[in-house]
Amino acid sequence: MTASGTFGYGREMAEMVDLNRLGALVVKTLQLEARPGNPSPRICETPAGMINSIGLPGAGIEHFLAEDLPFLRRYETPVILSVAGCRVEEYEALVRRADECEGIAAIELNISCPNVKQGGLAFSVDPAATAGVVSACRAATRKPLIAKLTPNVTSIAAIARAAEDAGADAIAAINTILAMAINVRTRRPRIATNVGGLSGPAIRPVAVRMVWEIASAVRIPVIGMGGIMNAEDALEFILAGATAVAVGTATFRDPAAALGVIDGLEAFLREQGIARIRELVGAVEVWR
């Protein structure tokens, strides 16, 4: 799968990547209204990764449904809508709108984006708030609902359980980790919002640990992500309990990174004589 916010709305990537080969395409998070996003600089490079504070720019859900979804429907790949709002009612409205649309396989609730000032953060740092938004959205759709969680919490397992109990069909994790970088000569933080979200290989060990904790705590499927560059990285998540994986920041270095992961997984299964990748899900042999 693709990670939201790293593959645009698919259309930008269509000439570089065979979209039909993706397991699923998760689009950049949509909101009810158009948003300009955050001031620049919005990104900075860090060791084995980057910090971003993009601020969810976009033309809004209606623009996506009218302009981009018809394009994506020409492909066989399931399209997953990612949505975010500042209030429960906004999530509910977005989900209700998506529920009416054909060509949307599932809805991901981005209740974890750390960037929008009064936005998502509040929801997924608190089990009760997570339950509140998930259950409101559950009542608004019969499509599969994915709760995407922030790692910026003490116990991600507790949040995941709250989402499961409120009716989520799957958990996606992790979103970016709150981070900061400072230019020592100008004494300015390297991004305009001072702090932003860290992604890329630098966060992978944290992400694997969190996916393992979530998978141990819930019965619903877990979509693992965070710094996946190749098949071996993806296998760590799968062994930790993820039934699917998403590729994010790696796409910026190599637009076809997600396809490289798929090819690598197939080669690994052949090499190891494993018939189905399911056999590896959660198959980590932990030390006792």
Next chain:
Amino acid sequence: MGDRVAACAQCWNLPVVANRSPGGRYRELVLRAPELAARMRPGQFVNVRCAEGLDPFLRRPFSVYRMDRAGGTFSLLYDVVGRGTGMMARWEPGDAADVLAPLGNWFAVPDGGGPLALVAGGVGVVPLVALAEAVAPTGRPLHALLGARTADLLLGEADFRGLGATVDVSTDDGSRDHHGPVHSLLQALLDRGDRFDVVYACGPRAMMAAVSRVAEGAGLPCFVSMEAGMACGFGVCMGCAWRVRADEVKYRLVCTDGPIFDAREILWDMA
């Protein structure tokens, strides 16, 4: 948003033909790429992967410098400023470069035969040399205004002369020709009666801002090649946003809406 452009980008594995120094910290990297040499337009850029491993993590963007269609090569001219360019400087003929290209839009050249002013600051000459190379065969008069801090940092003079352009030089320290910033050279030419159809500029932000103010004052259209830190180069990370003049807060992406912008669109005092 720029599907027109991103539509044809892809990753290429390009043989290094040469990686030579025209002087100073600068290097010219010549790459064999017949398809790209035939297809790329002046002002477009490429995104180069510098490291095998994870450091530096992101690709590095560079404008296209010279294109040799007959020889099937194109080149980049880069300033060795950090880790990525430091790695590139060690590449040798026989090595291969992982290059994502072509990216971004290109310079528009309005119809007509009037002279074009190409105003460059430092390594900002790169896309302007590419523009001169494309326009020179049409016989349209080209006037290059090259600015540098000191005479020994001047770049591109031989390129422009070789392409038949008139060249004027300005240095901040007065070590050569016009003494002062390059926008004051443009103003001086306009004051003495030189006429241009369009002003094209590339260089540090403050320099482009000053040049665009001079152009605006003279009622001349002005196009600038912008720079911003970017992660992808093809419009999906949305990191390279630049605030533009509008009643409400509005950003455009350097990678796919640019890097070439109408100078009147840019809000210069914003990051």
